[in-house]
Amino acid sequence: MRKTLLLLGMTVGACSPRSAIRDPQNAPFRVPRADVWTPQSSNTSAEFRGLEVLSDQVVWASGTRGRIARTTDGGATWHVDSIPGATPLDMRDIAARSATRAWAMSAGPGEQNQVQIFRTDDASHWTRQLALTDSGLFLDAIAFWDDQHGIAMSDPIHNRLTLLVTDDGGAHWTRVNTENAPAVLPGEAAFAASGTCLAIQGSSNVWIGTGGGARARVFHSTDRGRTWSVAETPVKAGTNASGIFSVAFTDANHGVVVGGDYTKPKGLAPNVALSDDGGRTWRAPKGTLPQGYMSGVAYVPGTGGHGLVAVGLGGTAVSGDFGESWTMVDTVGYNSVAFASPNAGWAVGPRGRIAKWNPR
Numbered sequence: 001m002r003k004t005l006l007l008l009g010m011t012v013g014a015c016s017p018r019s020a021i022r023d024p025q026n027a028p029f030r031v032p033r034a035d036v037w038t039p040q041s042s043n044t045s046a047e048f049r050g051l052e053v054l055s056d057q058v059v060w061a062s063g064t065r066g067r068i069a070r071t072t073d074g075g076a077t078w079h080v081d082s083i084p085g086a087t088p089l090d091m092r093d094i095a096a097r098s099a100t101r102a103w104a105m106s107a108g109p110g111e112q113n114q115v116q117i118f119r120t121d122d123a124s125h126w127t128r129q130l131a132l133t134d135s136g137l138f139l140d141a142i143a144f145w146d147d148q149h150g151i152a153m154s155d156p157i158h159n160r161l162t163l164l165v166t167d168d169g170g171a172h173w174t175r176v177n178t179e180n181a182p183a184v185l186p187g188e189a190a191f192a193a194s195g196t197c198l199a200i201q202g203s204s205n206v207w208i209g210t211g212g213g214a215r216a217r218v219f220h221s222t223d224r225g226r227t228w229s230v231a232e233t234p235v236k237a238g239t240n241a242s243g244i245f246s247v248a249f250t251d252a253n254h255g256v257v258v259g260g261d262y263t264k265p266k267g268l269a270p271n272v273a274l275s276d277d278g279g280r281t282w283r284a285p286k287g288t289l290p291q292g293y294m295s296g297v298a299y300v301p302g303t304g305g306h307g308l309v310a311v312g313l314g315g316t317a318v319s320g321d322f323g324e325s326w327t328m329v330d331t332v333g334y335n336s337v338a339f340a341s342p343n344a345g346w347a348v349g350p351r352g353r354i355a356k357w358n359p360r
Contacts, residue, residue: 029300029307029342031320032359036309036329037347040075040354048348050094050104050195051296051336056344058099061336061354062091066106070123072099075346075356083118083126093195095144099123103170105142105152107192115139117152119170129170137162140190141198143206151206151225153198155189161208163225181219181228188213191245193262194296194336199247199255207279209257211235211243218247218257220279233273233282235259242269246310250299253278256323258310260293265313265333267292272310274323287325290317296336296347303342309357311337311347329359 042048048069050062061069066086071078083091089106096102100123106116115137117130136157144150148169154162160183163176189212190197199207208219216235221228235257237243242261249255253276260271272289273282292314300307308319316330316337334349345357 029303029320030359031318031327032329033327034329034360036316036318036357036359037332037334037355038358040071040078040356042069042078042080042352042354044069044080044352046080046352047335047350048352048354049092049193049335051338051346051348052094052096052102053338053340053344053346054096054098055340058096059346060094060096060102061346061348062094062104063348063352064090066091068094068102068104069348069354070099070102074344075354078354079123085128086116086118086126089116092139092192093141095142095150097144097147101147103129103142103144103150105139107140108138115154117142117170117173130164130173138192140192141195143198143200145200145203145224149203149224151198151200153190153208156184159183161219161228165225176225178228182230184210185213185215185217187240188217191243191259191262191295193245196246196248196296196298196336197244199249201249202252205249205252205278207247207249207255209233209244209247209259211237211245211259212240213243214238216243216257216259216273218244218275218279218282229280231275231280231282233257234270234284235273236261236269236271244273245293245295245312246297248297248299248308249279250305254305254322255279256297256299256308257282258290258294258297258312260312262293262295262313265292272323272326285324285326287321288327290326291315291328296334296338298337298339298345300339300345301341307342309337309339309345311335311349316347 048063092107311334339345
């Protein structure tokens, strides 16, 4: 969301690896009480929002000034550099498939008056695959189901979802015809706060969480964005600063959305909703909610869907019961969170902040 996220920047400055498997045989998730993050050095003041955790060793992040951060040793060392020619751009999201292959996405016009997508196959050299100057375009997120099939989403144009898809690894991007998709509400859009307003699962599922309108909703497609349905959620909405900021699914049926009002980082309001039917319906959790605005959420793999971690400017919230109740365990602000295993999770945020999951 262009207008809202400009304010956000001023305020703070196969299966997707963002998903897990809901399996009762997996280990239960122990909810920690404090000290869950160990800071790691990025040696930059750039604000990170894009995050992809591929394994316990390989992590990518993206942020302002065209910055890309990557580790291949579990965060012991981070290599941080800017994509050549992209220093005026804010790389709001990154999608990665390996330690060397990734796509980085700039959200809005910047000084070059373009939204852009770049690709690397060696983690050093980047090729610009897309550059558009269409009025109204503001990219919010990008994701890839496999090496060839990906999707990027923009703020709506003419009250319709605006999506780009590729079937050849980003060499060509095609605008999706959404004339038959549900129309967006006045003011409704997605938030480019963490790259997770869009979530993918399996080989073709995709969900989009929205805000800014009268109601916070989730759009769902089972065919890589060609056709869509939409459902309302109980997450707070009604202003251009409130709604859903992050979506996560642990399988094709069980999902969670988090959000709130980013102007009230510690205010109390409905900020979580759960689905057990693939996003057709959403309900409020039964227990205690996180405090304040949450910009990112992730299932913890290997916990059978029990474990979830959410982050926001007001801190970190953790659930050990499928998202039904939440405990605040940290007060440091982060934008994004992602896990590859119970012991391999990272969060990124303002002022070059990168931290590894390390509950005591």
